[in-house]
Amino acid sequence: MNKNSLIFLLVFLLLALEVTFYYTGNFYLNIAVKFFIGTLLVYFYYIQIEGKLLYTDNIFFIAFAFGFMGEIGFVYQKTEVLNSILVFLYLVEHQLYIILLRQPNFQKKNMTNFDLMKKGWPYILTAFLFFGFFLMEIVPDSIFVLMIFYVFQFAIMGAYSLMLNNSFEGKKYIIIAVGLMAVSDIISSWYVFLGDFKFGYPIIRTLYISSKFLLAFGFILNRKKILADAANHWETGDI
Numbered sequence: 001m002n003k004n005s006l007i008f009l010l011v012f013l014l015l016a017l018e019v020t021f022y023y024t025g026n027f028y029l030n031i032a033v034k035f036f037i038g039t040l041l042v043y044f045y046y047i048q049i050e051g052k053l054l055y056t057d058n059i060f061f062i063a064f065a066f067g068f069m070g071e072i073g074f075v076y077q078k079t080e081v082l083n084s085i086l087v088f089l090y091l092v093e094h095q096l097y098i099i100l101l102r103q104p105n106f107q108k109k110n111m112t113n114f115d116l117m118k119k120g121w122p123y124i125l126t127a128f129l130f131f132g133f134f135l136m137e138i139v140p141d142s143i144f145v146l147m148i149f150y151v152f153q154f155a156i157m158g159a160y161s162l163m164l165n166n167s168f169e170g171k172k173y174i175i176i177a178v179g180l181m182a183v184s185d186i187i188s189s190w191y192v193f194l195g196d197f198k199f200g201y202p203i204i205r206t207l208y209i210s211s212k213f214l215l216a217f218g219f220i221l222n223r224k225k226i227l228a229d230a231a232n233h234w235e236t237g238d239i
Helices: 002-025 027-048 054-074 080-101 115-139 140-164 171-194 198-233
Strands: none
Touching: 002 027, 002 198, 027 054, 027 171, 027 198, 054 080, 054 198, 080 140, 080 171, 115 171, 140 171, 171 198
16 A cells, blocks of 8 residues: 555544544544644645645645634534634635636636636536525625625636646646535535534535545646656746
């Protein structure tokens, strides 16, 4: 068994443990296991890049840190104040992912709003319908504005994932990752605002963790391609 396979096996086992602790009410142990899963994701990313950090790597790690804080907030989201903090943390995380996706050489130059609508319409339409026909009725007034930003920010992130250049190595993994994040968020909204449902927590966590590993893998593949091209052409201006 190679190192990556061992990491994925450990994540699967830890996820089962995390879910068990959640349903038995051991929230401190639940968070501790989340920390170990997060550490494995960071380690997975770090060994792929061989410890050589670039600007985009730092953004990814910072985004992941905000996402991890959001995961802790998700466990304790029983009040409107904590829900506001939870949404804010995920807003920051997603904004950092948008910064990554909008790197100059990841998207075609001189894009217009029409380009955004033409390629990103699935996410934009889903955001409009999801907010208008579902969230608008159940979101508390205290976080209503934050949720508007959140939903349409996610739509923008989804659109940019679809608009990545075809030369972006790992594009399909990014698209799948953002799609899984979208499904996870839709289910999470039901979970947070309407209450728990059967297998809700394990479904959400499985989708969320899978999306993070796929996102990391997609960026890693493209990073390796850029470094290889830079080595071949004796320049690193694309990084």
